[in-house]
Amino acid sequence: MMKHIWIVLALVLSPVSVGAQSVVEVDTTGVDVELVDTLVEDTVADYSLYVTQYGLETCDWVEFCENPRYAIVTKNGKKGIYDLIQERHVTEIEYRNLGYSRTEEYDDSTTMTLFYAKQGVRIGILGVESSNNSVFALWADDSDELYSLEECTTIDSAMTMTAVDLLGRCIVEQQLDNAQIVVMDAKTGHLKTWVALDADMEKKYAGELLVHSCSASLTIPFRNGRPPKNKAMDATSPFVMAAGYNSLALDGKILIPTLKADSVEIDETIPSYLIATLKETLKVDRKASPEMGWLVEGINCWGNTATDDIYAEDDVELVTPIGKQIQFVGVFPIEVPCYTICVVANKKSVDITPAAFADVVNPLMKWLLGKTS
Structure with missing residues (x-):
C-alpha cells in the first residue's frame, strides 16, 4: 500500500494534465499524505463497501470520464467518484470540485486512475486503484482559498x-x-x-x-x-x-x-x-x-x-x-x-x-x- 502513496506523490510533484483544462500545479509545502480507509485490511475486495451509497438516479449530474469505468457525480453541489462497472460510489460525495486527470498502468500490473480534487481549503490528487477501489489522497493548501503571511514584513x-x-x-x-x-x-x-x-x-x-x-x-x-x-x-x-x-x-x-x-x-x-x-x-x-x-x-x-x-x-x-x-x-x-x-x-x-x-x-x-x- 505504501508503494502507491509514493507513486501518487511522484505524480503530484509534477504538473498534472487535466483533460482539456489548463495545467494544475500543486504546491506541496507542508503537504500531508492521507490514506482513505486506512483501517481496512488489504484483503478487502472493494474499499467502496465502506462508502455511503446512493442510487445513481438520486444524483443531480453524472460526468463521464475518458476512463469508461469511472464517472464524477454531483449531489447537492458536492462531487464524488462513481464506479460504473460495479455500480458503486468509490468516494463520499464531499468534494467541491473534481476532475479526471489520467489513468496510469505500472510494471506490477497495477492501474491507478487519477483525479484532481478540491475539498474545503485544500487542493490535491486522488488516486483510485482499480483492483479494489482503494483511494489514496495527497493534499496541499489551496492558494485560492488561503492567505499566507510568510512574506509579509509588517506584522507586529x-x-x-x-x-x-x-x-x-x-x-x-x-x-x-x-x-x-x-x-x-x-x-x-x-x-x-x-x-x-x-x-x-x-x-x-x-x-x-x-x-x-x-x-x-x-x-x-x-x-x-x-x-x-x-x-x-x-x-x-x-x-x-x-x-x-x-x-x-x-x-x-x-x-x-x-x-x-x-x-x-x-x-x-x-x-x-x-x-x-x-x-x-x-x-x-x-x-x-x-x-x-x-x-x-x-x-x-x-x-x-x-x-x-x-x-x-x-x-x-x-x-x-x-x-x-x-x-x-x-x-x-x-x-x-x-x-x-x-x-x-x-x-x-x-x-x-x-x-x-x-x-x-x-x-x-x-x-x-x-x-x-
Missing part, C-alpha cells in the same frame, strides 16, 4: 501575541468554534496582525486565514451592493473588510496589503462626498447603540457590528441555521486615526451577539493606543 509580533491571548480567552469563555482578529495601520494600510484561532485551545494551533470567511451583513463601503447573504464562499474576509473600513482614515483610498514585504495596492478610491457621509453614518453613537458604545468605551471611532446566521454547506436554500456569526469592525481614534480592527467569530447551535467581544475589542483598542502614546 507583540501585537500578535496580545491578540492571541485576548482572542484565546474569548474563545474559551464564550465557547466559540473559531474567531479571527485583523489589525491594520490606519495611516499606511499595512497589515499589523492577523490571528485566527480554533476552539481546540489545548493544541493552540492557528486556524487558516481564509480568503472567504465573513458573511456580509456589515456595510462594506467600497462595494456596490453586498455579496450573497450567508454564502460564506462568496463573501468578504476580515482582511478585506478591514481594508475597506480603513479607507475612512485615508481620504477614501482603499489600500490592500499584497502580503509581499510591505507593499500595498490601491484597490479604488471612494469619492469625498461619500466618505463624508460614511464617516457621519458610522460614527459610534453611544446613546443610539449602547452595545457598540460598551465595546468601544472611552474611544471615539467609526465602526459597526453585525450578527448573521450560519448554514450548513449543503443547505443551499438557507432553511435551517446551525449557528451564529458575530462581527465587529472599527477605525480609531477619530481625532487622529491610528488603527483599524476587525473581529469575527462563529458559534454553532447557540445564539450569540457582538457583546461577546467585550473582553477582546476594548482591551485591544486601549492596548494599541498605548503603543502610540
Whole structure:
C-alpha cells in the first residue's frame, strides 16, 4: 500500500494534465499524505463497501470520464467518484470540485486512475486503484482559498501575541468554534496582525486565514451592493473588510496589503462626498447603540457590528441555521486615526451577539493606543 502513496506523490510533484483544462500545479509545502480507509485490511475486495451509497438516479449530474469505468457525480453541489462497472460510489460525495486527470498502468500490473480534487481549503490528487477501489489522497493548501503571511514584513509580533491571548480567552469563555482578529495601520494600510484561532485551545494551533470567511451583513463601503447573504464562499474576509473600513482614515483610498514585504495596492478610491457621509453614518453613537458604545468605551471611532446566521454547506436554500456569526469592525481614534480592527467569530447551535467581544475589542483598542502614546 505504501508503494502507491509514493507513486501518487511522484505524480503530484509534477504538473498534472487535466483533460482539456489548463495545467494544475500543486504546491506541496507542508503537504500531508492521507490514506482513505486506512483501517481496512488489504484483503478487502472493494474499499467502496465502506462508502455511503446512493442510487445513481438520486444524483443531480453524472460526468463521464475518458476512463469508461469511472464517472464524477454531483449531489447537492458536492462531487464524488462513481464506479460504473460495479455500480458503486468509490468516494463520499464531499468534494467541491473534481476532475479526471489520467489513468496510469505500472510494471506490477497495477492501474491507478487519477483525479484532481478540491475539498474545503485544500487542493490535491486522488488516486483510485482499480483492483479494489482503494483511494489514496495527497493534499496541499489551496492558494485560492488561503492567505499566507510568510512574506509579509509588517506584522507586529507583540501585537500578535496580545491578540492571541485576548482572542484565546474569548474563545474559551464564550465557547466559540473559531474567531479571527485583523489589525491594520490606519495611516499606511499595512497589515499589523492577523490571528485566527480554533476552539481546540489545548493544541493552540492557528486556524487558516481564509480568503472567504465573513458573511456580509456589515456595510462594506467600497462595494456596490453586498455579496450573497450567508454564502460564506462568496463573501468578504476580515482582511478585506478591514481594508475597506480603513479607507475612512485615508481620504477614501482603499489600500490592500499584497502580503509581499510591505507593499500595498490601491484597490479604488471612494469619492469625498461619500466618505463624508460614511464617516457621519458610522460614527459610534453611544446613546443610539449602547452595545457598540460598551465595546468601544472611552474611544471615539467609526465602526459597526453585525450578527448573521450560519448554514450548513449543503443547505443551499438557507432553511435551517446551525449557528451564529458575530462581527465587529472599527477605525480609531477619530481625532487622529491610528488603527483599524476587525473581529469575527462563529458559534454553532447557540445564539450569540457582538457583546461577546467585550473582553477582546476594548482591551485591544486601549492596548494599541498605548503603543502610540
